[in-house]
């Protein structure tokens with residue numbers, strides 16, 4: 001196995017596109033190094049992207065925030081403008097692991113590890129984030145929802161890696177929230193996670209909604225049906241009830257030792273109600 | 287596999303070492319540099335016994351490659367005391383009997399040091415959440431939390 005630390009995006013994509021059979025991008029390493037400890041792990045090349053200029057930066061631009069692929073999740077909470085604009089995304093990213101994990105883990109690594117239970121992913125999908133992908137033939141930008149495919153699999157092609165996540169910046173009256181259920185209070189994997197993002201009109205009615213569910217299917221679920229239950233409402237009880245039902249229906253989870261199908265479906269509804277209430281308050285709704 | 291030459295700073299000293307591409311920083315510290323304070327409890331990021339501070343952030347050194355240390359600033363438990371003078375956290379851990387077997391202690395001390403650098407006056411809840419990635423089989427945590435609170439108070443100049 002080789003370890004490389006390219007200084008430019010071009011060098012990184014050239015290395016990843018090169019002859020070697022099995023190559024991995026290294027960001028925070030909190031998934032990759034755990035996998036490296038196992039006996040059946042094989043890699044020919046590890047490409048550490050953290051020395052590339054800009055990877056460790058959060059940049060506020062006119063229409064959003066660009067979060068470099070090397071930024072540790074702890075740094076998101078230290079950026080006041082990002083916390084103000086996207087508290088739900090920051091909350092979700094800060095639920096990953098412990099203080100020690102926070103100092104290294106990245107949201108892009110969380111996304112590319114492609115675990116159905118990845119905490120930051122439903123919040124990012126609800127926020128309508130996009131990702132900037134660098135590849136041998138240049139840069140492309142895609143909807144974040146299109147990156148994970150199934151457990152452990154992404155849509156990235158050989159030679160490609162994600163440079164940054166781009167969070168939009170919208171008009172006034174926006175709010176987001178993320179909640180997960182775990183059997184403990186810290187250091188556990190989501191049994192269900194829900195991200196909600198709401199925009200309100202001047203009268204406080206919901207003008208658009210995005211609802212994303214984690215750990216209830218092979219990949220994150222963006223539910224149009226759930227969003228539709230909210231649009232036009234002021235989050236009255238009937239709307240919350242309809243949202244909960246839609247989220248339970250949109251969930252297609254597995255039975256395992258962490259939760260049964262019935263439990264996960266119900267919890268999806270409960271968390272969606274609560275996340276929607278927080279997002280609504282954050283958007284300025286009463 | 288060919289060795290990688292790494293130059294880094296550990297506890298204010300310039301250090302150079304050779305390591306394998308798949309070798310962790312924890313293994314480099316312990317096996318190549320003789321810094322045996324960081325312990326391997328799990329090797330998978332769950333226990334915090336291997337905690338070290340890299341560029342100001344406390345991390346699990348078992349989840350960092352040795353090669354990644356290039357050009358970084360690393361702090362380990364060996365650099366915590368000033369010569370024979372213990373750091374207040376170290377002294378308070380002894381006073382409060384916040385250790386029994388001691389395997390977890392270097393990790394707790396490094397994590398607590400990083401906490402007090404960003405938050406000199408943490409609440410008990412903040413201490414418990416910050417230290418949630420450090421596991422201890424012996425003490426039941428309470429004495430550790432008290433020791434951190436007491437050290438923080440002393441470092442703020444409240445009960446020196």
Ligand SMILES: Cc1cc2nc3c(=O)[nH]c(=O)nc-3n(C[C@H](O)[C@H](O)[C@H](O)COP(=O)(O)OP(=O)(O)OC[C@H]3O[C@@H](n4cnc5c(N)ncnc54)[C@H](O)[C@@H]3O)c2cc1C
Pocket residue numbers: 024025026027028029030031032033034049069095096097098101104105106107108109110111112113117118119120156160161162163187188189190330331332
């Ligand atoms: C103790 C512990 C607790 C944890 N708790 C949680 C938790 O509560 N919630 C949760 O969701 N996760 C948790 N995790 C998993 C992990 O910390 C997260 O998934 C983290 O966000 C991964 O980010 P990373 O930067 O460390 O990824 P890495 O390990 O560097 O990479 C992960 C994967 O993504 C690929 N990759 C990384 N960056 C890129 C890129 N820029 N482009 C393309 N591919 C890339 C890598 O090749 C690898 O396959 C935990 C892990 C540990 C060890």
Ligand code: FES
Pocket residue numbers: 325326327328329330331332333334335336337346347348349
């Ligand atoms: S040995 Fe590193 S966290 Fe347990």
Ligand code: FES
Pocket residue numbers: 384385386387388389390391421422423424425
């Ligand atoms: S003192 Fe023994 S594990 Fe903490």
